[in-house]
Amino acid sequence: MTTPPRYPTGGPAGLPASQTHVCTWHPDRGTALACTRCGRPACPECLTPASVGFHCRACVAEAQANYRPPRTVAGSRLGQRPVVSMVLIGLNLVAFLATAVQARSAMDLSDSGLYQRGALIPIEVSSGEYWRLLTAGFLHANLIHIATNMISLYILGIPLERILGRGRFLLIYLLSLLGASVSVLLFSAPFVPTIGASGAIYGLMGALLVTFKRLRYELRPLLIVLALNIYVTFQFSGISWQGHLGGLVVGAVVGAAMVYPPPESRRTWQWGTAIGVVVVLVGLAVLRDAQLGEWFCLYDTRGISCVPAH
Numbered sequence: 001m002t003t004p005p006r007y008p009t010g011g012p013a014g015l016p017a018s019q020t021h022v023c024t025w026h027p028d029r030g031t032a033l034a035c036t037r038c039g040r041p042a043c044p045e046c047l048t049p050a051s052v053g054f055h056c057r058a059c060v061a062e063a064q065a066n067y068r069p070p071r072t073v074a075g076s077r078l079g080q081r082p083v084v085s086m087v088l089i090g091l092n093l094v095a096f097l098a099t100a101v102q103a104r105s106a107m108d109l110s111d112s113g114l115y116q117r118g119a120l121i122p123i124e125v126s127s128g129e130y131w132r133l134l135t136a137g138f139l140h141a142n143l144i145h146i147a148t149n150m151i152s153l154y155i156l157g158i159p160l161e162r163i164l165g166r167g168r169f170l171l172i173y174l175l176s177l178l179g180a181s182v183s184v185l186l187f188s189a190p191f192v193p194t195i196g197a198s199g200a201i202y203g204l205m206g207a208l209l210v211t212f213k214r215l216r217y218e219l220r221p222l223l224i225v226l227a228l229n230i231y232v233t234f235q236f237s238g239i240s241w242q243g244h245l246g247g248l249v250v251g252a253v254v255g256a257a258m259v260y261p262p263p264e265s266r267r268t269w270q271w272g273t274a275i276g277v278v279v280v281l282v283g284l285a286v287l288r289d290a291q292l293g294e295w296f297c298l299y300d301t302r303g304i305s306c307v308p309a310h
């Protein structure tokens with residue numbers, strides 16, 4: 001004759017081991033066992049081993065209902081694939097190929113229709129071609145320009161998208177692009193074309209910096225990369241420091257609104273900041289637009305030449 005296995009009994013209700021109860025879920029079964037958490041009597045079938053003792057069906061179900069999947073500091077689900085970064089890189093590459101085919105060159109794309117219609121030229125924006133504020137961020141001047149920007153987008157974009165999630169990452173990218181364009185509109189020479197994704201990429205750098213600070217990660221590698229980039233920005237002509245600065249500031253501000261607020265007020269902060277940034281940027285663009293006025297421009301081999309429309 002074998003002795004039946006002994007289960008732990010008692011718990012908060014302090015049921016004596018000798019007393020036989022009826023299982024809460026099986027009224028026809030007697031049991032000397034009880035849930036270690038709530039004390040309900042239960043048969044072996046209704047108990048699940050827990051880290052301490054055994055839990056009944058009700059307690060297991062309650063624990064499952066209360067389970068929250070882990071979230072990042074911005075409230076995004078873990079383990080999302082960085083699809084947006086790859087799509088943005090793809091769009092830039094497609095735009096580059098199209099421009100290169102038009103210009104019949106990979107080293108100087110200024111002689112292509114896409115470049116002439118899409119580059120950010122403040123005077124053309126003020127003459128009504130507002131799409132340039134967006135399209136300029138997807139155009140590049142030559143092979144080296146697109147290669148450096150796409151490598152940066154890959155290196156900065158993938159970790160940031162994993163932390164922020166796709167929607168927030170795309171929002172940061174587009175707002176930084178707009179911030180960079182408005183900054184160029186405000187501070188660059190009105191007749192000089194500006195292109196490139198680097199304004200938006202500086203935005204990713206700004207967002208990554210505040211995110212790393214929030215997570216208490218080591219900031220020094222990022223700061224070194226940023227310092228090198230700023231040095232290059234000011235060292236070589238033809239690089240738009242105006243765009244870089246605008247992108248960096250917008251990325252850092254919107255990024256901070258995504259990773260600093262507590263979970264309960266996160267949505268309010270994110271949307272409030274994003275809408276506020278758009279309102280400020282559009283307001284600045286409208287003011288500059290009125291200041292520059294309407295012009296009529298022609299493109300030829302010497303570049304762009306414009307005359308006032310009135």
Ligand SMILES: [Zn+2]
Binds near residue numbers: 037039040056060
């Ligand atoms: Zn229980």
Ligand SMILES: [Zn+2]
Binds near residue numbers: 023026029044
């Ligand atoms: Zn039972």
